Structures are given as structure tokens and as C-alpha cells.
Amino acid sequence: MRRIWVLALFGAVVLVPVSSLAASAGTPPRLAVVVVVDGLSWDELATFRPWFTSGLKAVLDEGMVYTQCRYRHLNADTASGNASLATGAPPSIHGIVSDRWFEPGPGGIRDVGATDQPWAPAPGSPPLFYREVKRDGVVYVFAIQYELDQWAKDKRWSGWARRERYGDNGETVVFDSRDARDLFNVRHGRPAEPFPQGTMPGPAHLRVQTVGDRLLQEKPGSRVVSIAGADTPGVLLAGKSRSHIVYWFDRESGKFTTSGAYDLVSGPGEDIRKLVKKFNETHAGRSLTQRLGTVWRRLPTPDKGLGEDVPRPLADLADFQVPTVGLGFDHDVSRHADGVFAGVAVSPFVDEAVSELAERLLADDAVALGRGSVPDMLAVSFSGYGEVAAAYGPGSEEALDALRRIDLHLGRLLAVVSERVGKGEAVVALASDHGTTPIPEAARLRNKDAAGGRLVVGPRTFTDFVARLNLMLAGELCVETRVAPVLGASGWTLTYNLAALPLQTNCLACPDHLATSGVPEIDRAVRSVASRFFSPEIQEIIPAAQLTADAPVPPPGRPFAGPRPNDAMVAFARNDHDRERSGQAFVIGRENVVMSRDPGRGTSCGSPWEPDIHVPLVLWGGRMGQGVSDQPVAPYDLAPTLAALLGVHLPDATGTRLPQGK
Numbered sequence: 001m002r003r004i005w006v007l008a009l010f011g012a013v014v015l016v017p018v019s020s021l022a023a024s025a026g027t028p029p030r031l032a033v034v035v036v037v038d039g040l041s042w043d044e045l046a047t048f049r050p051w052f053t054s055g056l057k058a059v060l061d062e063g064m065v066y067t068q069c070r071y072r073h074l075n076a077d078t079a080s081g082n083a084s085l086a087t088g089a090p091p092s093i094h095g096i097v098s099d100r101w102f103e104p105g106p107g108g109i110r111d112v113g114a115t116d117q118p119w120a121p122a123p124g125s126p127p128l129f130y131r132e133v134k135r136d137g138v139v140y141v142f143a144i145q146y147e148l149d150q151w152a153k154d155k156r157w158s159g160w161a162r163r164e165r166y167g168d169n170g171e172t173v174v175f176d177s178r179d180a181r182d183l184f185n186v187r188h189g190r191p192a193e194p195f196p197q198g199t200m201p202g203p204a205h206l207r208v209q210t211v212g213d214r215l216l217q218e219k220p221g222s223r224v225v226s227i228a229g230a231d232t233p234g235v236l237l238a239g240k241s242r243s244h245i246v247y248w249f250d251r252e253s254g255k256f257t258t259s260g261a262y263d264l265v266s267g268p269g270e271d272i273r274k275l276v277k278k279f280n281e282t283h284a285g286r287s288l289t290q291r292l293g294t295v296w297r298r299l300p301t302p303d304k305g306l307g308e309d310v311p312r313p314l315a316d317l318a319d320f321q322v323p324t325v326g327l328g329f330d331h332d333v334s335r336h337a338d339g340v341f342a343g344v345a346v347s348p349f350v351d352e353a354v355s356e357l358a359e360r361l362l363a364d365d366a367v368a369l370g371r372g373s374v375p376d377m378l379a380v381s382f383s384g385y386g387e388v389a390a391a392y393g394p395g396s397e398e399a400l401d402a403l404r405r406i407d408l409h410l411g412r413l414l415a416v417v418s419e420r421v422g423k424g425e426a427v428v429a430l431a432s433d434h435g436t437t438p439i440p441e442a443a444r445l446r447n448k449d450a451a452g453g454r455l456v457v458g459p460r461t462f463t464d465f466v467a468r469l470n471l472m473l474a475g476e477l478c479v480e481t482r483v484a485p486v487l488g489a490s491g492w493t494l495t496y497n498l499a500a501l502p503l504q505t506n507c508l509a510c511p512d513h514l515a516t517s518g519v520p521e522i523d524r525a526v527r528s529v530a531s532r533f534f535s536p537e538i539q540e541i542i543p544a545a546q547l548t549a550d551a552p553v554p555p556p557g558r559p560f561a562g563p564r565p566n567d568a569m570v571a572f573a574r575n576d577h578d579r580e581r582s583g584q585a586f587v588i589g590r591e592n593v594v595m596s597r598d599p600g601r602g603t604s605c606g607s608p609w610e611p612d613i614h615v616p617l618v619l620w621g622g623r624m625g626q627g628v629s630d631q632p633v634a635p636y637d638l639a640p641t642l643a644a645l646l647g648v649h650l651p652d653a654t655g656t657r658l659p660q661g662k
Helices: 020-024 042-047 055-062 078-087 145-153 178-187 211-218 231-238 270-282 286-292 340-345 348-363 384-392 397-420 440-446 465-477 519-533 566-575 635-646
Strands: 003-007 013-017 031-037 064-066 100-105 108-113 116-118 131-135 138-142 161-163 172-175 199-201 224-228 245-249 376-382 426-431 453-456 486-490 493-496 538-543 585-589 593-596 617-621 627-629
Touching: 031 078, 031 231, 031 397, 031 635, 042 397, 055 397, 055 426, 055 617, 078 211, 078 231, 078 635, 100 486, 100 493, 108 486, 131 145, 138 145, 138 178, 172 178, 199 231, 211 224, 211 376, 211 635, 224 231, 224 348, 231 245, 231 376, 245 270, 245 348, 270 348, 286 340, 286 348, 340 348, 348 376, 348 384, 348 397, 376 397, 384 397, 397 426, 426 635, 440 453, 453 585, 465 486, 465 519, 493 519, 519 538, 519 585, 538 566, 566 585, 585 593, 617 635
Parallel strands: 031 376, 031 426, 064 627, 138 172, 224 245, 224 376, 453 593
Antiparallel strands: 003 013, 064 617, 100 108, 116 199, 131 138, 161 172, 426 617, 486 493, 493 585, 538 585
């Protein structure tokens, strides 16, 4: 029997057999709660541990803590990370290779979002359904039959969005959806606003089932609920089933919404839909900013005080921060360029809204999560922290404040779970979809020898990385400069302009070159150009053709120090590789190099280095016990562990069950 070392938090070392988890999983917990903090690295959590007084303190003190949890794929970001947590597999299996990617489609190569799927009306809504109802000087506009029916039952319905003096006679107009707004504009001669682009958030791109999918399939009567600050984590943490109950914060209306990807009429979710509807009316939208205000102020120092040796947030970051809601405390979320609710979505306020809704779901006696004869599952995604860390930098005052607020939110969630379900009858997992690289320019300011750099992709610079690369490739391949061999970059992946191949060589200027260039020639040229002109930022280029099944793989979870050997980089790329979605080459950046849309501010994720791949993983409650394990594990191990505890099978998972504490 294989054994691993598990270290007690403040005590002696104990041996725990890995197989004991299976033996303990006889009676499933009544509730599994998965809490995901977007963009949180292990180092950030461990560094600021003395600041925690509530939920984060509780799970670290009382739970089973895995200190050596690392992603093992390139492009670990919001989409690929959440899908990996839910499926127990890397992107090469579940298919969510990045937040966005390029793939062939009608009319050529298209840019695809991880949760984009063909738009469809919500169930119960016939095509082009449209109603206007005037009452008490207000025009109510419906494009969804279900919403009209709900309004007919409860006239306090507040809608998706409200526009004052927007009617033909100056009335207030309330819309139930974007479709209602667009159809109203057409019928009343209002200025055109963009119609939906033919997609809606949904799980269509997931190639395999999640633990939530298997729970519904194998335990009839179970419910899977996902509440998130954004659509991507909400959708992917739940899974493929239309029976999942999924809501996320809408940055236009300030309310929680869902899509036609889910069954909004039948199924076991009626009590939950009613609760969310009431929450939107009383605690979201305008009520949210009325309750919380629009000014984000720093939390006071913990009552117990902090010693001189306690880590403090970093100073001197302002020059390198993206001022999404201004620079320096206090931050006014109403200053966001896209409006107050967009400001809420990139601040800790969105995490507070998510936490409040999750608490009400857990406490509600009609919903009764975790109080039935079969297990339920609740996923909670705090996306505000990730937005703050990306704009203001990990280790910043803003990031610490956002994390301290999650500490308080998690404390309340644990209290409700303990009161309504029981700590012994529930298991709570704390995880992260990816870490976040420190802002490289700020690190260099503090230490002139600090490694790092930035590759800029997007319109905020005159000639971005892809444009520069194409100019140099034109010379390398001896083609006209108007030809773009590389179509674009999605994360750390390059997609070639396959529609333009083969590229015609300028034979007069380069008589020694081949007459045409295809993918192999572009592969060689990209590697040559990267090594000569982008060496400070790029360690190597791995063509997709190199990702063969017989490439060597490093030991699972091995911590690396210094430059990684090529075989490890190939393994990281292969774990993210999907033939249809991954493009033709992977860029391996050097340590602390970011792929960014801003030429000198903010940061990002997705590299194969420690800040990005080393993330928290903690299990609290149930029969997981207490302890600290320094065994190398991966986020892919969470779903198989939950599946084992819940008594369901997860056949597509590549992760393994986590060791438990004592």
C-alpha cells in the first residue's frame, strides 16, 4: 500500500494511506460546496495568512491543506482552470484550452469564447415573442414568456434593465432582456443597438462530463447550483447538463442572470429561481449600489493587531496599475468607463453580491440545499479578486483588501453550512482557477535584477507582438510584408493564417528560398525569429507538430527551480493541446513575462511558472480530516476526490483522489 507524508499543522508528522479515502467514502456528504477564488496563487494566500480572521483562517486551521498543488498545463486561465477543477482533467481532455481561441467556422477562422454557444431563446419563449404592458406610467417590455408570467404573478418584478424617460411619451421603460430592448428600439424608431451576436453563455464546448454532471446522472434528485461573478466560471463549474441551475452577475443590469442553455421552466429549480428573482429585486441592481454605495474603502486593520514582522501590501505600484476604478483608495466603482455595474464587476463588490446570494440559497428552507435524501452540490466563484489582482497587481493594497473580504464572505458561508447542514455532513473545497504573475515592471523597480518582461497583444500599442512577429517572419520567409503568416495569439498560443497558405515566396529577392512556405516552414521561421529578436521574453517556441504521444513527461507535480527542461515544457503544452482549438505553436515565455493587452500596466496569467500554476487547494468538513500535505498534487485531483466522496464515477478524469488528514 502506497503511503504519503502528511504534516499536522503544528504537530508531529503522521502517515496516512492514500487508499483510506476510498474506505471512508461509504456515506456521501449531503452537500459539496466548491469555492473558487479567481486568480489566487498559493503564495498570495500563504503570505497574507496572518491577516485572516474568519473563513480563510478556518479552512487553513481546520481543513486538509495541500501546499504543493500545481496546474500542469499551459494557458491556465479562468476558463481552462475552472473546467479542469470540474472535470478532473487538463484541457487536452476537456477541450477548454483558454478563455478564447481560434477555430475553423463558416466563412473562415473565427474567434471563439470558451462559453460561447449558439443563441437560443429560453425554454418557454416562442421565437420573436414580444409584449408591451403599460401600468402606472411605466412600460414593461417582454421578450421572454416566462418573465411575463412571473410579472403577472408579482407586479414588483424589476426586470433586467430600466431606462428613465425612454418611452415615446417620456415613460420609464423596463426590459426583461437584451432582446426586449433591441425589439423595442426597432418598433419605436430608437437608435439601433447591437443585436446579439448569435451566441449565449453555455457549456457546449466542454468535451467531457463534470462531477456535477455525473452527480445528476447517478443520483437522481440531486441538484447542482452554480453562482458566479461572471458567466465563464459559473457555466464551467456546473457542467454540460441543461438541468444545472446557473446564475452569474450581469455587468449591464447589476443583477444575476442565466441563459437559454439551461432549463428555466421545468426541473427541480423552481424554488431557486424564485429566490434569485426576489434577490434581484431586493438586493441586486440599483438596490446593490444603494446598500453598498459606490465607493470601495479599505477595510480596517484586524482587531487583534498585526506584528511588525507581518507581511504588508506592496507600495509603489500606482505607475503600473490599470485604473479600472481609479488609482489609490478610496475607489469609486461608478467611475468605470462602462458604468457603475461594470465597476462592481471588477471590484470586491461583486464577490459580496455572490456571497450574499449563496448564503441565502444555503439558508432557505424551501430550497433546502444539502437537506434531502441525495447529495446536492453548490459552486461559488469569486471573480472580483481576479479582476483586482490583474489590474492592480498581486500583493497590492487592493488585492489584499479583496482577499480579506473573501475571508469574511467564506466565514459566513461556513457558518450557514454548519448551521443548516452540519460540518460533518458537508465538504467544502477551496481552490483557484489559476495564479497571477506579479507586475513585471514593478518587480524590476524594486529589484533591478528581477527577471520578467511583457509581450503586448492588442490595440493599446502601435505595433503589437503579433504584428512585429509577422513583419520579421516576412523577412525570414521572403514574402511580402502585407502577408500575415500568424493570424493571432490566444493566450500563449499562436494560430497561423492557414487560409493564406501556401505563402508565395518573392523569388527575385530570395532565389535560394523554396517557392512556397507551409506550416513546417512557418514553424522553423517562428522559432528562428523568436530566438533572435524576442529572446528576453521567449524561452522557446513549441510547434504543435512536436506534441507527439511519445514525448517524455516529467514526474507529476514536480516543483521546478530555474529554467525548465524542454521535456517539461512539451508536457505543459501537450496538456493544453487540442487539435481543433490550439493553433499551431505554443509560446513558452521566460519567468515573470506576461502576455498583456496593456503596454506597461497590469498583469496576466497562463505561463508555466510558479506564480501562475501554484494554487491553493483545501478541503474542509466531511470526512477529509485535518492536516497539511506537501505531496505534489494538481487541481485535476479535486473532482475525482469529490466524486469518490459523493459516490459517483468520473470516467474521463485523469486526476487521482487526494490523501485525507487525520
